[in-house]
Amino acid sequence: AQKITQTQPGMFVQEKEAVTLDCTYDTSDPSYGLFWYKQPSSGEMIFLIYQGSYDQQNATEGRYSLNFQKARKSANLVISASQLGDSAMYFCAMRSFSGNTPLVFGKGTRLSVIA
């Protein structure tokens, strides 16, 4: 069975600072993918970044980067130069590529960026 754990229910960060949102996962499958989504107060889910289990380098997308530590089974999201618009819920998710299984989500972290 797969499981995603996000231990930070809420986080605060000063505008223009960097912030790390934690995500650990559990799976016995060797091939899997890790995803981060952002959900603003409007409710839509926005895909941010993806990391494959066999990718050698950490994924980056603009101000988002994924700190992937396979041995520790962690996939933390790093947001650099935080902006007020980054205030939202952030969900970590994973999918095993060994079977035909749906995406498994964590419970989310609410990030608040303060001016």
Added chain:
Amino acid sequence: EADIYQTPRYLVIGTGKKITLECSQTMGHDKMYWYQQDPGMELHLIHYSYGVNSTEKGDLSSESTVSRIRTEHFPLTLESARPSHTSQYLCASTEGGRSPDTQYFGPGTRLTVL
């Protein structure tokens, strides 16, 4: 990005009414999903489909039903709405097959049952 549409965006309805939440996508994606989510809370998978005439129940027991008669359309129906059904419903789809097989979401339907 995928184009996924959900209607209505907001719905307020009385107890006992039958409602259908519409979800359609124009990308020809095989896999489609329905999630239920209370504001600021975790997502719960309630139904999914891996193709036409294929539907499965998700992790959260739901009184809703779904159908998949066409690839692009995955409606969710509540036969008799109750206040406990008040929530946001998110539809999503993926292409299926090659990784990463990113899942994209529609804008959601916010349902309030009085």
